[in-house]
Amino acid sequence: MSRFEGLRADSSLFTLDGAPFRILGGSIHYFRVPRPYWKDRLLKMKACGLNTLTTYVPWNLHEPERGTFNFQDQLDLTAYIGLAAELGLWVILRPGPYICAEWDLGGLPSWLLQDKDMQLRTTYPGFVNAVNSYFDKLISVVEPLMFQDGGPVIAVQVENEYGSYAKDEKYMTFIQNCLQSRGINELLLTSDNWEGLRYGGVEGALKTINLQRLTFGAIQHLADMQPQKPLMVMEYWSGWFDVWGDYHHVFHAEDMLAVVSEILERGVSINLYMFHGGTSFGFMNGAMDFGTYKPQVTSYDYDAPLSEAGDCTTKYQMLRDLFSQYHKEPLPDVPAPQERRAYEPVFMQQHLSLWDSLHFTDKPYRSQSPVNMENLPVNNNNGQSYGYTLYETTITSGGTLNSMNNIRDRALVFVDRQFVGCLDYKTREVALPDAEGERTLGLLVDNCGRVNYGKALDEQRKGIVGDLVLNHSPLRGFTIFCLDLKPNFIRRLMGSGQWKTDFRSLSAPAFLQAKLIVDGPPSDTFIRLPGWGKGVVFVNGQNLGRYWSIGPQHFLYLPGPWLKSGENQIVVFEEQRVDNKLLFAENPDHGKTIDVYKLPFCSLL
Structure with a gap:
């Protein structure tokens, strides 16, 4: 039996340890914030009047190779949740396995895609086995942090926005069982947008809603589905994300405040997504694809109340004033801003061509037909997850190279290491110059980020995923170099005496x-x-x-x-x-902006 009575949803109000409780939450992802800044960001959350931290858990970082787990340093989830507890914050954990989050493949590891029959987010045996193995490890890490054991975790989310995907009616029950059978006894939640609410729930878990505007009677819709249950907006979108080649999305503070005020006046619990967005460092950005592929940018500033670098924005100040009305005691002081500097420009001192760096990669792989990144025999046979892949073959003529739309996502094309053009989703043909004899055709393919939301999630293998044809004949005889630019490769590069x-x-x-x-x-x-x-x-x-x-x-x-x-x-x-x-x-340049409140709702989803 538990020593404590945790978060309950047995009436129209949440109770925690038997007393009425309102969730005033905010999302900050530990994996998007440098670890030395975790405390600063959480103190700013506390000073804004929030009482609950929510975070996703990215499977692809915690199990980068099948059976190899990492919960250290930047990924020390125990330390992050422990820090929240130390600062007096409760925690809602959103462990996935799928998290969306504008994160590569919604947090699912790319090695799942080695199986040509893989069906993500279903009870397909290959997926079930991988999830079970991951949850064995993950739950052993987080179970001691639950409220029942004196920890700060008061609720756990079952998967994420499954109502927008809903391919397998047994799947949500499977994930729920994954949690409960491993000892998770806290309140379980599901989280869906207005349209997904109908399909995304599971018996025994409280439904919550994700939104930015109070249209379509969204809150009432949720209340009608769950009479005499507490209402919660699990994701109140405080801003929006950006994609390359588009505008920076802003959501004005006054527009946001009006909606948050109304949500609170109705007695509804709220979680600000994001309270602080941070950065999709490395190759971790996701992508959109609703008929057109659009990769997301590195910054996850999100126009959130705390900026990418942790600054308190106008939104922050307004929310602090608002949330202070829901506390009996004065709020803690806001931590001082971090110091920033505009260092003097630095000039490039040395260079090394891509071609001269190839011998620092793993041994190249030879194949008659192109092989997609995930199926390359690298990284202990877990395939290549991120970065670039160079495909080389021999040609004996010029003419028209057609990608057959098999480039994922963008390829620079070279003949004898001279650039001749670019192939992507829009440009599918490149003219190759005529010349005598054998020449080397090279395609440097960039995985620009896997889709993180929607039905296209199932088609996210990268590199070259099928035949390329030159003058209508498929190319054969490839040498393939993995350029995932991991730390070991960069170290080898740095130590090279070949820089010019x-x-x-x-x-x-x-x-x-x-x-x-x-x-x-x-x-x-x-x-x-x-x-x-x-x-x-x-x-x-x-x-x-x-x-x-x-x-x-x-x-x-x-x-x-x-x-x-x-x-x-x-x-x-x-x-x-x-x-x-x-x-x-000292300050970022986000480029041209567009106001998300003036966009049609459907253009955001």
């Missing part, structure tokens, strides 16, 4: 190196790359994420804790257009 200093010989794609000298304690900053094209930036081995000149994002957030006093090593991998310097700024 003569910039007249430079041509992209290439790695470029610079040094940032920091006097005194390091501060946060933003890297700006105005003359560059598209690529990735590493600082002291940390992958800050992608940049792309098409915007809207025109910066990369560089957290101070990832710098050190003295010399810092910067490596840029640039695909197409190189500049000779990097700039630094």
Whole structure:
């Protein structure tokens, strides 16, 4: 028997330990915030008047290879939840296995896709076995943190927005059982948007709703489905995410405050998604695909109350004033803002072409037909998850190269290492020049991010996923290089004596190196790359994420804790257009903006 009576949903009000309780929550993902800043962000949450932290758990980071688990350092979930408890916050855990979150494949590990028959988010045996193995580990980590054991976790969500997918009527019961059979006895919740509410629930779990506007009588719709149950908006979307080549989405503070005020006046519990978005560091951004594939940007600022770098925005101040009315005691003081600096520009000192870096990759794989990333025999046979893949073959003529729409997601095309064009979802043909004899055709394919929401989730294998044809004949005889740009590869690259200093010989794609000298304690900053094209930036081995000149994002957030006093090593991998310097700024440049409140609701989903 439990020593405590946890969160209950037995009447129109939540009770916690027998007393009425209103959830005033906010989402902050530990995996999107540098660990040294966890405390700062949670203290700011507490000072805003929130009492509950919600977080997803990304399966793809915690089990990067089948059977290999990581709950250390940046992924120390126990430490994160323990810190929330120490600061007086309750926790709602959203363990997935699917999380959406504008995160690659909605947090599902790409090695699942090695099975050509895989059916994600169903009771397909291959998926069930993988989930069981993962939950054996995950629940052993989080079970001691439950309220019944004196921990801060008062509720656990069953999967995520399954009503928008709803492929298998047995699936939600399976996930619910995964939790309960491993000792999770706290209140279970489900979370769906208005349309998904009908299909996403499971017997014995409280339904909650996700929304940004109080249209369609959404709250009443939820109340009608669950009479005499507490009402909760599990995701109140405080802003919105961005995709490359589009506008930066903003949701004005006054518009947001009006809706939040009404939700609270109705006695409804709320969780702000996001309270602080943070950053999709590395290659972790997801993508949209509702007929058109659109990869999401690195920044997950989300126009949230706390900015990407942890600043208290106008939204924060307004919410603090509002939430203070729901507390008997004065709110804690807001922590001081982090110091930021615009460091002096740094100039690139050395470069190494992509072609000269290939011998630092794992041994290339040879295959008659193209092989998609996930099925390459690399990473202990778990395939390649992220980054770039180079496919090379021999051709004996010029003509028309047709991708047959088998490029995922974007390929730079080279003949004898000279750039001849780009293939993607829109451009499916490239003209190859005529010449005598054998030449090497190369395709550098970029996985721009797997879709994280919707039916296209099932078609997210990357690289080259089928035949390419030259003058109507399928190409054969490929040599395939895995360029996932993992820390070991970057270390090997850095230690190479082959870097060149003569910039007249430079041509992209290439790695470029610079040094940032920091006097005194390091501060946060933003890297700006105005003359560059598209690529990735590493600082002291940390992958800050992608940049792309098409915007809207025109910066990369560089957290101070990832710098050190003295010399810092910067490596840029640039695909197409190189500049000779990097700039630094105190503030981000989000590009052109668009007001989400003025967009039609359907365009956001």
